[in-house]
Amino acid sequence: xxxxxxxxxxxxxxxxxxxxxxxxxxxxxxxxxxxxxxxxxxxxxxxxxxxxxxxxxxxxxxxxxxxxxxxxxxxxxxxxxxxxxxxxxxxxxxxxxxxxxxxxxxxxxxxxxxxxxxxxxxxxxxxxxxxxxxxxxxxxxxxxxxxxxxxxxxxxxxxxxxxxxxxxxxxxxxxxxxxxxxxxxxxxxxxxxxxxxxxxxxxxxxxxxxxxxxxxxxxxxxxxxxxxxxxxxxxxxxxxxxxxxxxxxxxxxxxxxxxxxxxxxxxxxxxxxxxxxxxxxxxxxxxxxxxxxxxxxxxxxxxxxxxxxxxxxxxxxxxxxxxxxxxxxxxxxxxxxxxxxxxxxxxxxxxxxxxxxxxxxxxxxxxxxxxxxxxxxxxxxxxxxxxxxxxxxxxxxxxxxxxxxxxxxxxxxxxxxxxxxxxxxxxxxxxxxxxxxxxxxxxxxxxxxxxxxxxxxxxxxxxx
Amino acid sequence: xxxxxxxxxxxxxxxxxxxxxxxxxxxxxxxxxxxxxxxxxxxxxxxxxxxxxxxxxxxxxxxxxxxx
Numbered sequence: 034x035x036x037x038x039x040x041x042x043x044x045x046x047x048x049x050x051x052x053x054x055x056x057x058x059x060x061x062x063x064x065x066x067x068x069x070x071x072x073x074x075x076x077x078x079x080x081x082x083x084x085x086x087x088x089x090x091x092x093x094x095x096x097x098x099x100x101x102x103x104x105x106x107x108x109x110x111x112x113x114x115x116x117x118x119x120x121x122x123x124x125x126x127x128x129x130x131x132x133x134x135x136x137x138x139x140x141x142x143x144x145x146x147x148x149x150x151x152x153x154x155x156x157x158x159x160x161x162x163x164x165x166x167x168x169x170x171x172x173x174x175x176x177x178x179x180x181x182x183x184x185x186x187x188x189x190x191x192x193x194x195x196x197x198x199x200x201x202x203x204x205x206x207x208x209x210x211x212x213x214x215x216x217x218x219x220x221x222x223x224x225x226x227x228x229x230x231x232x233x234x235x236x237x238x239x240x241x242x243x244x245x246x247x248x249x250x251x252x253x254x255x256x257x258x259x260x261x262x263x264x265x266x267x268x269x270x271x272x273x274x275x276x277x278x279x280x281x282x283x284x285x286x287x288x289x290x291x292x293x294x295x296x297x298x299x300x301x302x303x304x305x306x307x308x309x310x311x312x313x314x315x316x317x318x319x320x321x322x323x324x325x326x327x328x329x330x331x332x333x334x335x336x337x338x339x340x341x342x343x344x345x346x347x348x349x350x351x352x353x354x355x356x357x358x359x360x361x362x363x364x365x366x367x368x369x370x371x372x373x374x375x376x377x378x379x380x381x382x383x384x385x386x387x388x389x390x391x392x393x394x395x396x397x398x399x400x401x402x403x404x405x406x407x408x409x410x411x412x413x414x415x416x417x418x419x420x421x422x423x424x425x426x427x428x429x430x431x432x433x434x435x436x437x438x439x440x441x442x443x444x445x446x447x448x449x450x451x452x453x454x455x456x457x458x459x460x461x462x463x464x465x466x467x468x469x470x471x472x473x474x475x476x477x478x479x480x481x482x483x484x485x486x487x488x489x490x491x492x493x494x495x496x497x
Numbered sequence: 498x499x500x501x502x503x504x505x506x507x508x509x510x511x512x513x514x515x516x517x518x519x520x521x522x523x524x525x526x527x528x529x530x531x532x533x534x535x536x537x538x539x540x541x542x543x544x545x546x547x548x549x550x551x552x553x554x555x556x557x558x559x560x561x562x563x564x565x
């Protein structure tokens with residue numbers, strides 16, 4: 034890895050601003066890094082070397098003439114394969130949509146381009162974002178292991194140093210799961226904070242878009258470009274956007290952290306639990322006030338998540354499932370077929386329980402500012418591994434094993450940032466997540482950034 | 498607890514449900530879907546433990562006209 038690709042987004046942005054390096058050099062370094070690692074990782078569905086270099090030259094000229102737009106100007110980024118990029122296929126990493134060409138940039142890509150970012154390539158997703166393993170791609174920390182999903186290519190590309198930030202989407206954890214197992218930061222904003230217009234849907238009621246980046250600060254810079262109201266997205270909420278970088282560099286003194294006494298530490302890998310509890314102790318030592326909280330409706334979280342996601346996904350795919358069923362991968366086809374057959378009343382029942390859950394979470398937050406809990410129950414599993422053995426005859430399929438700790442923030446729509454907090458003895462990354470009140474991304478960012486400045490986990494790079 | 502006693506979903510049940518959904522599922526697919534659907538429906542049984550009372554669903558139609 035070259036020195037340039039080892040830098041954080043903010044560090045390289047400072048060097049671009051000062052004209053110490055040019056976007057052309059930075060983009061070439063990222064392309065070289067991708068070229069050196071793609072045979073092992075396959076993080077990208079498409080690397081756009083020519084257009085990326087053209088965009089970098091444009092950025093270089095703009096900055097040379099005194100028109101520096103901000104910290105994303107000239108920064109190479111990755112775009113999840115679900116996102117529309119004008120003139121390019123949006124395959125959703127599926128043969129079903131291999132000829133689907135986008136007419137216009139989706140909202141996120143338009144926002145990133147407006148901020149001057151260079152689109153380096155498109156990153157693999159689990160087919161149609163309907164899974165947590167992203168079988169096309171590999172984990173840079175151990176290429177025998179999955180990069181998580183569904184934004185697995187995004188996690189892999191950021192961790193490998195091929196991009197400084199890659200976009201993800203999160204319906205049941207698909208930003209935070211790959212971030213956690215790839216050792217990057219993953220920021221899922223509040224439902225409605227960032228526009229999903231032009232991003233292939235998995236479940237309209239649960240989908241979020243957001244960045245995966247190397248540091249919390251890099252994610253905050255990215256969120257500044259991505260947040261905002263968009264009437265094209267019916268879930269978008271018209272409330273003022275904050276400067277998320279204003280939450281950086283602060284301490285956690287007096288911050289009230291809720292630590293779940295149920296649900297989040299049930300059936301969790303012992304090394305994951307130890308690292309997350311050590312992180313909580315460190316935050317307490319810096320003045321955070323810790324209290325235990327009871328997660329309400331814990332037994333219903335996964336029921337609500339799946340009872341909403343399944344029928345919405347099946348309806349989105351209704352025509353494609355009938356026209357080209359054999360082109361789906363088996364796991365996704367099975368979910369889509371099963372989703373067609375569940376009673377409609379279950380869907381409505383889940384939406385009603387979701388409402389009660391939202392109220393109960395609001396009540397739980399009356400005495401706390403943020404929840405800190407494991408981002409995933411386990412580190413990256415082996416490619417093709419289907420279950421996790423928790424001992425005592427308790428074997429859990431990997432999809433619920435990875436989704437169950439991230440789903441609460443999808444069902445409640447609350448902002449959650451996954452942040453690296455250690456490595457297993459086997460060298461695999463571990464992360465906690467910080468879940469805050471609605472539209473209080475700054476609280477989650479403040480805590481995670483403070484923790485990151487106390488530790489060195491995000492400075493480590495995989496040997497791939 | 499479920500409102501009624503849970504019964505396993507078999508290939509025949511899937512055939513009837515698929516017919517209602519206007520989804521053509523060959524026998525091999527019905528065999529594959531049955532256990533998956535059974536597991537999913539069992540997961541949803543947990544919803545029955547909640548008394549939702551008069552709670553409306555979370556999403557509601559917005560009658561305002563907006564330019565998009």
